[in-house]
Amino acid sequence: MIEEKKVKKVFVNGPISPVFVGESIAKHSTKQDIGAHSIFLGQVRNDIIDGNAVLAIDYSAYNEMAEEKFHEIREDAFQKYSLTCMHIYHSLGRVEAGEIGLFVFTSSIHREDAMEACAYIVERIKEQAPVWGREVFDDGRHVWKQNNFKETQ
Amino acid sequence: MAIKLLTFGQITEIIGQSESTVNAMDSDALKAQLIMQFPGLKDLQFAIAVNKYVINENTGLKDGDTVALLPPFSGG
Numbered sequence: 001m002i003e004e005k006k007v008k009k010v011f012v013n014g015p016i017s018p019v020f021v022g023e024s025i026a027k028h029s030t031k032q033d034i035g036a037h038s039i040f041l042g043q044v045r046n047d048i049i050d051g052n053a054v055l056a057i058d059y060s061a062y063n064e065m066a067e068e069k070f071h072e073i074r075e076d077a078f079q080k081y082s083l084t085c086m087h088i089y090h091s092l093g094r095v096e097a098g099e100i101g102l103f104v105f106t107s108s109i110h111r112e113d114a115m116e117a118c119a120y121i122v123e124r125i126k127e128q129a130p131v132w133g134r135e136v137f138d139d140g141r142h143v144w145k146q147n148n149f150k151e152t153q
Numbered sequence: 154m155a156i157k158l159l160t161f162g163q164i165t166e167i168i169g170q171s172e173s174t175v176n177a178m179d180s181d182a183l184k185a186q187l188i189m190q191f192p193g194l195k196d197l198q199f200a201i202a203v204n205k206y207v208i209n210e211n212t213g214l215k216d217g218d219t220v221a222l223l224p225p226f227s228g229g
Contacts, residue, residue, distance in 0.1 A: 042229045059228065062161055062221055065205040066228075090228060102229045122229065130202075130221075131228025132162035144163045145227035 010070045011061065011092045015099035016041075024087060024105055034084050036111035038118035042102030044095050052137040056096045057145065062130040073124045081117040083108050088121065090131060101133075156183070156214050159221040167193040175220075181211040183220060199224045 021041065028034055047054045070088055077086060084107045091101040104121050108114040125131075126147045133145040158175045165171045168191055177183035180201050188194050200207050202221040203214065214220065 060161065061228070062159065062202075062205075062223065065202060065221065068205060126229045127226070129226060129228045130161070130223055131226060132224065133227040134162070144224065146225045147227045147229065 008070075008074075008088075010067065010088050010090050011063065012089050013091075013093050015091055015095045015101065016089050016103045018100070020089075021100070021103060021105075024103075028085070028107060031084060031107070033109060034107045035109050036114040037105065037107045038111070038114035039106075040102070040104040040118050040122045041100050042122075043100055044097045046097040047135070049135070049137070049143060052139050052141065054097055054135045055138050056094050056136045057101065057133040058094050058136055058142075059090070059092050059101060060132050060134070061090075061092060065130050069129050070125075073121055073128070076124070077106075077117050077121050080120065081106075081108070081113040083113055083117055086117070086121070088125070090125070090129070094136075154178070154214065154216050157217075157219045158183075159219060161222070162224040162227075163197065164194065164199060164222045164224050167191050167197070177214055179211050179213045180208060180220065183214065187222075197224065 025037065028037065044057050074086060077083065087105040089103040095101040104118055106114045106117045134142050135145050136142050154176050156175050156177060158173050160168050160171055175183060177186060180203065200223040202223055203212050204219055
């Protein structure tokens with residue numbers, strides 16, 4: 001558990017590949033006390049805004065603050081839930097519609113902890129991580145996305 | 154008093170640069186000064202972080218502090 005708590009790198013450049021997600025799952029086959037994994041994958045949606053489709057989201061962040069915030073969210077989740085391990089990956093840069101920009105992966109002995117922790121982490125990220133998505137349209141214009149989130153404790 | 158000002162997202166588009174040096178006694182004075190200089194900021198909602206911590210009230214600033222203007226988050 002100690003090993004899981006040190007500051008981990010969350011940001012990856014560009015989209016998170018399905019192969020990477022698969023390999024992450026495979027790596028846990030040696031941890032045989034785990035009985036449940038919960039995974040959240042955030043995919044870029046081709047919203048239509050004022051008649052134009054979103055082609056991609058270009059993510060940027062206040063890196064130093066975001067790394068600290070991700071660390072705090074990780075610590076809080078380990079306090080609140082009984083987790084065997086936890087991984088958070090967030091994209092920076094351009095992620096095309098249909099590609100993955102957020103990957104949250106929690107594992108526990110029984111399913112409740114993994115599932116609840118996963119939802120908790122995703123909500124905290126949406127609400128508190130200093131990350132911005134610039135939605136790029138097919139006509140070259142852009143808007144800055146705004147998150148809807150549930151208040152978390 | 155040199156304060157490092159960092160901006161992000163839409164605010165960088167209004168100010169024209171993501172990093173600059175400014176002078177201000179406290180966060181309220183800085184905010185007023187920036188709104189006067191960049192009227193486009195007036196209608197924008199943004200949070201202020203001093204040395205990476207989001208503040209909820211007027212905060213005194215000292216030489217070497219880093220102030221970040223944070224528009225609404227949209228990660229994930």
